[in-house]
Amino acid sequence: MTVLVAGHAVDDLYQGAVPAVVPFLVAERSYSYLAAAGITVAATLLSSVVQPLFGVLTDRRPMPWxxxxxxxxxxxxxxxxxxxxSYVVTWLAIALSGLGVAAYHPEAARLARRVARDGHVGMSWFALGGNAGFALGPVLVTPVLAIGGLSASPLLMIPALIGGFLTLAALRGVRGVDAVVARSGRxxxxxFGRLTVVVIxxxxxxFGLGTFLAIWVSQRVGGFIAGSVALVVLFGVGALGTLLGGVLAERWGRIRVVRTSYVLGIPAVAGIALxxxxxxxxxxxxxxxTLYVPFSLHTTLGQDYLPNRLGTASGVTLGLAVSVGGLASPAIGAFAxxxxxxWALLALLVLPLVAWVAAxxxxxxVRCAL
Incomplete structure (x- = not known):
């Protein structure tokens, strides 16, 4: 599990790296805002669409590699x-990264659930790894490219290569990892469709808050640092919430925790705007x-709703449904x-309301045995 948590952090680090790379592309190559947005779409759109397909493939035949x-x-x-x-070559490179992210998640989530022995806390640690990695993306990218420029980008491969080889070595020690797991239940x-609405x-x-919170707080409180602190609070407390979700679910049940989180999220989001x-x-x-406590619970719920298609469930809850949020950010920006x-931030409170109604x-x- 330690290797899977660390590996999830390394993998999702490259999701968080994309928005950090874009400003350097704009500065060195004079990309337009439209071109910059296209780079983000290359990672987000391809990953979100392809990830469920990898889930379907791993349901038919486990592929731990x-x-x-x-x-x-x-x-x-x-x-x-x-x-x-070349913009095309750059776009394809970013798309290749998104493809790798898509290939990783369904099988990693299946293995994590198995190694966690069906425990919510173990899956919370796995989810925390991904959240931490996403937040660390800019921490890795910014100093490397600020010092060496875009020509130094190959250095960014190093964590993935090290993490990949360590993960490969760890998987060899897991007995029967290639075996098809017998499952029961319909x-x-x-x-699962209702849960997908919740996750979307x-x-x-x-994604809306991640995009616009720093701007709003810097205007509201004053100064760039104030906005940066808001993001640190959002992602830092969110990381703690991810772990807390597994603990609360063990005591109160996943559905109650999910519902309570989203109903409390309505006034919380309103407070940010007001x-x-x-x-x-x-x-x-x-x-x-309220947003991160249910995060890992979405994945385990999806796997239990589709006990015969764990890869598909993981691909949707960790991939398609999650990435859709990034595609909605331009609409929020246009409304702002x-x-x-x-008013754009205030309108976001409709979304936890939708999640609560769906939940x-x-x-x-019935929890499936893995």
Missing amino acids: LVPVGMMVAGVGIGLCGLSD DDWRQ ARSMVT VPGPAVYVFVALTAL SAVSLQ RGLAEP
Whole structure:
């Protein structure tokens, strides 16, 4: 599990690396805003669409080798993105990274659930690894490219190559990892569909805040540092919330925790848009808890709703539904430009409301034995 958590961090580091690479592409190559947006879409769109397909493939035949290979491909793509002045080549390199991310998640989530012995806390640690890696992406990218420029981008491959080889070595020690696991129970697509609505709504509000929170707080409180602190609070408290979700689920049940989180998220998001001054940080922290406490529970619920298609369930809950939020960010930005950023943020409270309404129709599934 330690290797899987660390590997998840390394893999998702390359998702977080994309928005950090874009400013350097704009600065060195004079990309337009449209071209810059296209780079982000290359990673987000391809990963979100292809990830469920990898899930279907791993349901038919377990492919544990996709875990280290996907991780290394994600790193190689980011490493190659700075070597050519051609926009097409750069776009394809970023898309290759997104393909690696897509290949990694379904099989890694299946293995993590198995190694965690069906425990919620273990899966919370696995989810925490991904969240931490995403947040660390800019921490790795910014100093490397600031010092060496885009020509130094191959150095960004190093964590993926090291992590891939360590993961490969760890997988060799897992007995029967290639065996098809016997499962029982019927796939409940109706419940899984409701859960997908919940995850999409959560993803949209999370990406919306991640994109515009720093700008809003810097205006509200004053200064670039104030906005950066808001993001640190959002992702830092969110990481704690990810772990807390598994603990609460063991005691109170997943469905109750999910419903309670999203109903509390409605006033929390409203507070970000309405509360003046430094008190906004309190509501940023509350919002982080309400959005991240259910995060790992989505994956285990999806796997239990589709006990015969664990890869598909993981691909959707960790891939398609999550990445859709990134595609919605431009719409939120357009609304902010047309009205105001405050109203755009205030409108986000509709999304936890949608998640709560959808979650009210969820039932606790029978947990499958892995």
